[in-house]
Amino acid sequence: MRFSDLEGEAGEILQRYEYPKAAMLPLLWLVQENQGYVPPEAEAWVASTLGVARSQVREAVSFYNMFHTEPVGRRELRVCTSLPCLLRGAREVLDQIENRLNISPGGTTPGGEVTLTEVECLCACELAPMAQLDERFVGPLEGSTLDSIIQDALVEPGDPESAPEPDPYISTAGPVLSTRFEDPDGTWMEAYLADGGYAATKRALTSMSPDQVIDEVLKANLRGLGGAGFPAGRKWSFIPKETTQPIYLVVNADEGEPGTFKDRYIMERDPHALLEGIIIAAFAIGSHKAYVYIRGEYFRSARRLQRAIDEAHDRGWLGENIQGTGFDLKVVIHRGAGAYICGEETALLTSLEGGKGFPRLKPPFPAISGLFSCPTIVNNVETLASVPFILRHGAARFAAIGTATQGGTRLFCVGGHVVRPGLYEAPVSITLRELIEDAAGGIRDGKALKAVIPGGISAKVLTADEIDVAMDFDSLREAGSMAGSGGVIVMDETTNMVEALGSATRFFADESCGQCSPCREGTGWIHRIVRRITDGRGSSRDLDDLLAIAGDMEGKTICVFADAAAWPVQSYIMKFRDEFEHYIHTGAKSRSDEAA
């Protein structure tokens, strides 16, 4: 392949961005789509196209784990072994796939049909245990579906596949976010407009000032639903009023917190709701350019959102002079390439600018100096998708759904050992018990509950007698954990907490960006100790060492990743210390022993 053949497309890509280097990931994707991997000549081509040193291109290629630097099979099968999949048998699934394809993770079948990759959470925990074949999510991998995906892995890309389209439990009852989730192919412009769509946008753009919009969102008590829970209206108000720089809205669609899969459903099944939220937010903060940063593994989300953007353009809801109001907005999709840390808002901005996903020192905060050093607001998908409801039905109605400090609903992602893993929309005042026992049908196989992670893998674990807590940010914080991303991972009495912790520590060791020394060294160190314990070589001092190391990591880094890596260690060991001691002192069995 000659890179000159790609120059036309490269030129189009470069036009989307204010600075050439921001086209780093799209150009690398372009190369990989055409060549299957990124060879050194491609790095040189990308470097000269962007006007950067080759070392910077190599930094990116080596940082994002979806880029291949060697030729791979014609298909790629990514098998998730993160905690939610692990709880539902991912290890056995991977073993079977390895045996039947006769390759190990990282390997390619001798005929070059497929490369097998073991990956961290793909955020499709409702399908656990699951895998991704090229762009398609498949699961649960049980019975014939497992056979199908192994067969499909060997057929030519584009040929008919046998694995069935997944059919998990997805809430469609609303009232805010999920009312149009029924249509598995998404809700498109016609249907959205028929549902009263874009009325909220019209109201904001024609009858309200930006400050009135901010005020409405403030009164609605809309909190940032990416995980931090910061009041959305207040965040918007931080944009300097007198700035002469361009203002950017950046949508954080880099959903990656293990246990979470809500944003994908919004983008795939109701993309116009997100677009409406984007237009309203952009109007409120005075932005005319929005970027949507979608995690690299979400191929379908990116395609569907792009289709919605194109529809909105055609109908005059995006572009110049939206609906004759004089307001302009351009929305550009930017795909990530496999790095959890890019969900941290400043890492996302660094990544969007073409660098490694390194979180930034704060201050300055993005609202003052964000994307391309301009004032920037970063909002999560679910947060923005809630905005049209607020503008359409009023802040009071939205606020009334939730608690005194958090309005509305959330899309709770329930996975692990429940009868019915799936996506549940509920007012944030719902308790964890209600969510598990009523919504998700309780613990499967009649087992007893042992532990729950209420807000994604970073959240501190709660025990079975700590689940009578409401799911809003403040209640869960008071309960010593956090609402986080809304990813609820349920563990029954058969769960081995040491191995569960091992899954979490591996995740953090894999995903640390490596910038700050306590996190870079601490996550790897912790994981090596836990792995030694699970290998049966633990010692009595390990638990105290783990707690000390976790404590030493906390609060000493640029972003909260290190804290998030410390919390599982602390909470698992403190709440299940007896189990850990027993595991160590009885010379814990390795998995193969258990199987025997």
Added chain:
Amino acid sequence: MPSLTIDDREIRVSGGTTVIQAAEKLGIFIPRYCYHPGLSIAGNCRICLVEVEGAPKLQIACNTPVTEGMVVRTDSGEAEDGRRAVLEFLLANHPLDCPVCDQSGECDLQNFYMNFGRYDPRFREHKVKKQKAVTLGPHVMLDQERCILCSRCVRFTDEITKTGEFGIFNRGDRAELGIYPGEVLDNPYSANVVDICPVGALTESDFRFKARVWYLSSAPSVCNGCSQGCNVDLHFMLDRPHLNDRARLVRIKPRYNPDVNQWWLCDEGRYGFGWLDRARLTEVRGPSTDAPVTAKPNWDQALTSISTTLAGLGRGQQNSGNGTGAEIAVIASGQLTNEELFLIREILQNFLGARVSASVADEPGSSDDFLIKADKNPNTRGATLMGLAGPGAPGAEQIVDEALAGNIGALWVFGHDLVELFGEEKVRELSARVNLFVFSGTNENPTASFAHWVLPTAAYVEKDGTFVNCHGRVQRVGRAFPPLGDSREDWRVLLDLAGRLGMALDWREPREIFQGLARALAPLAGLSYEAIGEHGADLMPATGAEP
């Protein structure tokens, strides 16, 4: 101008100052790895943690701007525990190969461990393996395992040289420093990354395994490699000659000077010192005679002979001797100190009436818009101030032509290689034409073999004096160690000569010569060695703008 308190001491600093800078003003040193005042703030090493009253957690001093009334503790238990924790993390995967590491003894992992070490190590896992002893370029070696990923070198090649060679590849504890495979780190400032590397990850190929740093002595000086006059420290070793192939100077490091070179030094200047200990002139050589050489000529014989001839040719005795109408000519050098050039002016030009030129049309060397200047002499500006170079001064070529025309009776050349400049034939002819041809210099060169007298002189590291750089800043060089062999400082030779000529000079050493110089030359008025100090002083502004 916010005022704040650090460790109970109050200080007022300008707005925008960071805590680490404010502490430095108080003489409180806060440990740092990634922070470097010449580079952007990375904030990644986390060793500079301090306690700030009211903040929920420890803050990094390098990125915390001071605010009015801020109360900072660098010495509290919490701050020290924070640093201890960070240092333990940094050492977790560090190979601890100090016994074979060139950085040992000047390593900030070692240094800070003395204060913030956890002397009962807890790390009992296998360390991450990375590449060792990687040659990055002509001057720099990389050990990835020792690297603490502070990114100083990455920022140096991004921000200072803008050459972008370095990158940190991969992530988590697999992150590793490197340059793009197949590329070479050979920008003109490459070795600065060794200086700023706080650990033993980047070391100098040239210094590799030569000596433990604690064997080295250090003396401040100024690079003589070009007219920029970058400040340097000379690291030398006199008592272990076997370690460095008998060479005394082991390495040169940049010395911080905010007005000249900041923290930096070019590779050309840094590694251009081989001549100091190689092919040096160490003995006086006299006119060849037919008589068997029973004793080598010595300084006394040389200066007696030279002074007698010069006195015969000099002002007052002119035309009285050989009737050739000859006079004395001197080709001086921008490599000489101001003190020496001043003596040449006073003794040879003013007392003897010699024609003196320090205007030698060398081929211009490489240059850039940063530190490297095309004029490879450190003191052309000094020679110009004294009228020995620049407008009004004769060119060296004129003097050579005059000599060839038979109008010169005695020629004294300081350091220059006339053979390279004018060709061997001309120099051979010139040597035959003049009555006296003196070459004084530090090193063998083809011109020396045509001279009647060869006087071995001291290198700039072997003598005291001053240079004026191209921006009009007068700076001191100092004697790091004595002249090699029988070589002598030019100023000493010239003072000796003055005595033999009957001149009444009461200067005994460079410091005193400079006092005379400062009285004689307006741009230097009021200056002294003390006033020049370690960082130099700008000439009086009236002349500071001279070309």
